[in-house]
Amino acid sequence: MRIPKARGELSEALAAALHEGTPTAALTAVPATDDADRHLSLWTLYELSYRGFDDVDDELEWQPELLALRRTLERRFEAELREWFSPPELGGPFADALFELIGNDDGASVATFVQREATLDQTLELLRYRTIYHLKEADPTAWVVPRLTTGPKAALMELQYDEYGCGDPNRLHSHLFVRGLDAAGLRSDYGAYVDDVPVEVLMQNNAMTLFGLHRRLRGAALGHLAAFEATSSLPSRRMAQGLGRLGLPAEMIAYYQEHIEADAVHEQLAVRTICGALVHEEPAQAAEVAFGALTCLGLEDRFARRMLADWGAAA
Amino acid sequence: MTDQIDHVPDFDHPDVVLCPGGPLLLRGEHVVQDAEGRQHRTTRPVSAVCRCGKSTDQPWCDGTHKVLPDKLKP
Structure with missing residues (x-):
């Protein structure tokens, strides 16, 4: 599998960083265009821990700057899930x-x-x-x-x-x-x-x-x-x-x-x-x-x- | 003479489990004979045998018990 096609500003910046192998902390500050952009970015980061991408260095799975972005996206998503699906x-x-x-x-x-x-x-x-x-x-x-x-x-x-x-x-x-x-x-x-x-x-x-x-x-x-x-x-x-x-x-x-x-x-x-x-x-x-x-x-x-x-x- | 379990296991792990309102779970390999006399060999580590009689996948459970009224559940 290759890096998915970008769906907005964040997934575009992430794809470029993954491709070049040089993610920086600035990635966390890139605003997501919409939910699709945000969720594709998180999905892409997660795939580094499943099967990876043919065009991405396997070393990047544990790259701190990518983990920081993943954590930012995860925190927002988990907060949304807890708001939507509060159990009795x-x-x-x-x-x-x-x-x-x-x-x-x-x-x-x-x-x-x-x-x-x-x-x-x-x-x-x-x-x-x-x-x-x-x-x-x-x-x-x-x-x-x-x-x-x-x-x-x-x-x-x-x-x-x-x-x-x-x-x-x-x-x-x-x-x-x-x-x-x-x-x-x-x-x-x-x-x-x-x-x-x-x-x-x-x-x-x-x-x-x-x-x-x-x-x-x-x-x-x-x-x-x-x-x-x-x-x-x-x-x-x-x-x-x-x-x-x-x-x-x-x-x-x-x-x-x-x-x-x-x-x-x-x-x-x-x-x-x-x-x-x-x-x-x-x-x-x-x-x-x-x-x-x-x-x-x-x-x-x-x-x-x-x-x-x-x-x-x-x- | 009956075999006795000479020690108490630390965890419950019975070979046969009756699920309230649902199937009978069978652990391990078994040959199950259905109501028509046909024999079926288990193929998975745990198998669910229909107890409500309404499964279309006899003798195995297909989840149909969940849509039955309470009085028809096993």
């Missing part, structure tokens, strides 16, 4: 309360639209946007593992082992998506469509990385995981049905079929054994788990509303 206090048995919090979500759904109405072009557009996360599926959560104590650590690895194909690269979830993209005639190289995605996709991706990279936010990371898994099985069935209706290839349908079954397991593990164990060992993390769950649901709702509006469909 969870009462009663923890797992029941977390399932109820997630179950009460009535956010917009692109899966329902794909199941019944979406055109082939609209569905291919959605699949291109989904590559930004699905090609690094489960990776942001992997960063949380060493921050946990024994109970939640073992529980998280029980889920992650399945995400990573139980050691079989052919079954790695992100690889199943690669097979689907290749069969559908879409690009499967990492980050191929980042220049096309709406800001909502960058925000979703940045929230997961923010939560994953900060030990302080481990509860939010696991709450995000729980909400993601607990809102996956039924929408995955709708996606599989929609893809079948549109005649998309079996490999792409298989990706969603795998998630019907896998995430029916994972939601129980994420809510009961992972978040349950975390909150048992660190009760103060309950509110953070709820914050992470609401962030996941809220940002997917924003993405779905954006897509449905672009497609002229009712939310």
Whole structure:
């Protein structure tokens, strides 16, 4: 992957600094043109810690001036997330309360639209946007593992082992998506469509990385995981049905079929054994788990509303 | 004669977990026979077996229990 196309003044200055390999403290003072510019800049900085860029020196991952800019952007984003997604206090048995919090979500759904109405072009557009996360599926959560104590650590690895194909690269979830993209005639190289995605996709991706990279936010990371898994099985069935209706290839349908079954397991593990164990060992993390769950649901709702509006469909 | 667990583990980690209102979780490799007598081998570290009877992916859970009224949940 190469440095994404700039979307404003800040991402332009960042791209130049990365390309030349000489970032300076002045970068932090460059104003972002808009949310897309700001979130693309943060996404670009985060990618230095995932797979990097072909045209950027790997040394820059830990460059202090870049970390200063990343921290500035992260602080603003986290403050916004906490303002938008302030959770209620969870009462009663923890797992029941977390399932109820997630179950009460009535956010917009692109899966329902794909199941019944979406055109082939609209569905291919959605699949291109989904590559930004699905090609690094489960990776942001992997960063949380060493921050946990024994109970939640073992529980998280029980889920992650399945995400990573139980050691079989052919079954790695992100690889199943690669097979689907290749069969559908879409690009499967990492980050191929980042220049096309709406800001909502960058925000979703940045929230997961923010939560994953900060030990302080481990509860939010696991709450995000729980909400993601607990809102996956039924929408995955709708996606599989929609893809079948549109005649998309079996490999792409298989990706969603795998998630019907896998995430029916994972939601129980994420809510009961992972978040349950975390909150048992660190009760103060309950509110953070709820914050992470609401962030996941809220940002997917924003993405779905954006897509449905672009497609002229009712939310 | 029954095997006895001769020590108390530090953490709960049962082989079979009944999720309230949801599936039965099975840890490890098993062969599960569905209501029609067909046998299905587990393929993942933990599998979720449908308990509500409404899954379209029998014998595995597909999350359908979540949209059932409370009286129909397991």
